[in-house]
Each structure stands twice: as C-alpha cells, then as structure tokens.
Amino acid sequence: MIIVTRSGISDDQLGDLVAHIERAGLRAHVSRGEQRTIVGCIGDERAIAEAGLSALPGVERTMPVMKPYKLASREFAVSHTQIRLDDADETVIGGQEIVVIGGPCSVEGREMLHETAHAVKAAGARMLRGGAFKPRSSPYAFQGLGEPALKLLAEVRAETGLPIVTEALDPRHVEMVAQYADVLQIGARNMQNYALLSEVGRTQRPVLLKRGLSGTITELLMSAEYIMAQGNSNVILCERGIRTYETATRNTLDIAAIPVLKGETHLPVFVDPSHAGGRASLVAPLAMAAIAAGADGLIIEVHPSPANARSDGDQSLEPSAFAALMKQAALFAHAAGRTIHAGATRHTVQV
Numbered sequence: 048m049i050i051v052t053r054s055g056i057s058d059d060q061l062g063d064l065v066a067h068i069e070r071a072g073l074r075a076h077v078s079r080g081e082q083r084t085i086v087g088c089i090g091d092e093r094a095i096a097e098a099g100l101s102a103l104p105g106v107e108r109t110m111p112v113m114k115p116y117k118l119a120s121r122e123f124a125v126s127h128t129q130i131r132l133d134d135a136d137e138t139v140i141g142g143q144e145i146v147v148i149g150g151p152c153s154v155e156g157r158e159m160l161h162e163t164a165h166a167v168k169a170a171g172a173r174m175l176r177g178g179a180f181k182p183r184s185s186p187y188a189f190q191g192l193g194e195p196a197l198k199l200l201a202e203v204r205a206e207t208g209l210p211i212v213t214e215a216l217d218p219r220h221v222e223m224v225a226q227y228a229d230v231l232q233i234g235a236r237n238m239q240n241y242a243l244l245s246e247v248g249r250t251q252r253p254v255l256l257k258r259g260l261s262g263t264i265t266e267l268l269m270s271a272e273y274i275m276a277q278g279n280s281n282v283i284l285c286e287r288g289i290r291t292y293e294t295a296t297r298n299t300l301d302i303a304a305i306p307v308l309k310g311e312t313h314l315p316v317f318v319d320p321s322h323a324g325g326r327a328s329l330v331a332p333l334a335m336a337a338i339a340a341g342a343d344g345l346i347i348e349v350h351p352s353p354a355n356a357r358s359d360g361d362q363s364l365e366p367s368a369f370a371a372l373m374k375q376a377a378l379f380a381h382a383a384g385r386t387i388h389a390g391a392t393r394h395t396v397q398v
Contacts, residue, residue: 049122050086050100053107060105061086067103076118076280080125087112087123116268116312118275119282124313130253130281132210132229138173140253140283141315144386146344147376148212148317149369150176152359154196162351164203166366170373171389174230175200175209176346180216181358182236197227204229212255212346218246225250235259235287235322238270248277255317255346257285260298264307271314283315284308285346286337288323297325297362300333305340317344321362327353330364331372338379338387347372 052061061077064086068075073090088100101109114120130140140146149167154160154177164175179196192199200211210229215221216237224231230253237243238259247254254274258267271282286305288298300323308316320333334345350356350363364372373389380387 048088048100049110049112050088051107051110052084052086052105054083056084056105064100064103064105068100076123078124078126083107083125085123085125087117089117114311115265116272118280119268119271119312119314121311121313126313128280128282128313128315130283130315132253138210141343144173144388145338145342145376145380146173146317147373147387148172148174148176148344148346149349150212151178151350151356152348152363153178153181153191153357154199155192155357157199157202159351160199160203161206163349163366164207164209166351167349167369168207168209169390170366170370171377171387172209172369172373173388174212175203175207176212176232176348178358179213179224180220181214182216182234194223197224201227215243215247218242221246221250225252228252230255230283233257233270235262238262238267241270241273244270244273245277248274248279251279251281253281253283254279255283255285257287257319258289258301258304260290262289264304264311267308268312271312283317283344284312285317285319286323286342287319296323296329298323300324300336302336302340305337305342309341315343316341317346318342319346321346321348321359321364325362327362327364327368330362331368331375334372334376335379338376338383338385341383345376 065075068088073088076087078085127141129142149172151163177200179191181191204211212230213228214232214234215224231247232255235257274282288300291299293299318337320330324333348363349369353360353363356363377387377389
C-alpha cells in the first residue's frame, strides 16, 4: 500500500505514522518530495487492512499497489532515484548526466588495467569496469584473477579517482568484493540467484543489476526487489540484450525495455551495448540508440588490444574508438536534453 501524506506534514506526525506501521508488524519506506511525502507500506495484506492507516493524522489518502514488485515500483517514490557514490564524487547516477562506465571485460594484469583506466578517464568515463571473477560458459575458459584483480582495481582507483564496478558471482565472495568495489555488479546469469541478490542487498553498496538472458521486465524488477528488501535502494537496472532466435548479434538489444522501465520504476536504467551486439562495430550505434531511448548510462567494454583480450575481445573497443564514441554520444545527449562528460567538454541543452 502507498500512503500519500498531506502537504506540510510535520516530522512528529510522520514519525508517528512510521511507528504505527511498524507496530503493526509492517515495514515503512519513506520517500520525501518537495510538496508531498510518500510512505510505502509492505507486509501482510490483512495486517495492512487492519492498521487503520487512512484515519491517522497527516494522511491524505492510501492506494493499493497491484504490481508484484513494491519497492521498485514507480508509485513508491516521489521522484526518480539518484545515486551518489560518496559525498566527494560529483557523479550522480540517474540525474541529468548520462553516466558512462568503461573498462575491460576482465582484469588481466596491472599494465593493461592502468592503460585502459587512464584512457577511459581521458575520454570521459565516470567509472571503471573490470571483472575479477568471470562466469564463463566453458569451465576451461579464463575465469578471472580473483582477489589479486580486486587489489589491482583498488590500486587504479587510488591513482585515477575512478570508482570501481565489478561483479560478484557467489554469496561467499560478496563481503570480499564489497571491500574493494564501489558498485557491485550482478551479471545476467545471476539475475535470479536470490541468495546472491539478498547478500549484495545487505552490503548497502550500489548494485548494477543486469537483465537475464531470458528474463522478462517483471522478473528483472522482482530481482531488484530482492535487493531492495534488504534496505538497499541503490539499484541500477541494466538492459544488456536478451536471447532470441536471431543469430546476427550476440543478443537482441531490447530498446523498448528502456522507456518501459522508466515508466514502471524509479530506478536508473543503464544499457550495455557491448554484450548486446557482440561486435565492436555495433557498440556505438547501439549506444546512441540507448541514449535516444532515455537510458541514464552506458557500460562499455574497452581494451588496449582487443585481439589479445582473454575474454570478449570481439566486442571490446580500442581506446581511440571509445574516445570517438564518447564524442558522438555527447551530440546525442545534447539532442536528448541531457549531458555527458566527454573528456574535458560537456554538452547540454535546456529543455
């Protein structure tokens, strides 16, 4: 249920409302706006009905939430969620700026990671991606360097100032990965690994949640709900293409999912054009389409020598190609009324 409060509700009244909800054995989720405050009420439907919430001081009206996802639903927030990694970082995920994450599929060594990090930062990337643990279809393929890779990522962050995005594969590794990462990634293969989702939710770190290969939009939002149910509302949804009958691309990028998600949820929506297309030549066109459709950010694979990459070399951009993409993306962002950080130049337009 959603409780819409009256304009000008006092802090005491809001506190009493939350206390009343919790005494009934329910959970309260408060979202403050300039004119109104919304209180989401989660729990047993019978307990909600018996709580007498409509009659409490400061309550304007109550509304049921019919969707299976509650915390992730658009109705549960007065505005779109914005995520700031720390007080000193100027990057706001889900704000006016389209945030770009760049970096290699997997961390292969110190030299390549440093080279890539400096290149993507110079081109305008706000965060650095890099896999320490890699889920591979073949057990004989490169699985990542593990904790040594996490240490290299932390080393590069200290040098460049770029926050780190890296994947957690196993609930047993979450605590270790969270010690190094600024954003925890949940890959497509783990979208419905509910034990892992709950574990990353408990860390309170921002989570980049990728849509599963055959996951529906509702299933993606239900997976976000698992994270948010642990009290972590800093979830970034990522459309990375779904599996269809088409074989010309690695996956089929569901462009329509972007505006659908923007209407269904208050969470930021990113797009991964690298995994969607599977070929370097497709990354830029898909990235521009994502911006035009309303994406809040992009995550792009970049490698100093894609031909020698130990994973996903075919879809990785060389640093020069990434820099060219960022300049082109700035023009698309301009047309969409957004901003993008393309190196030393930022483009915007008033709408």
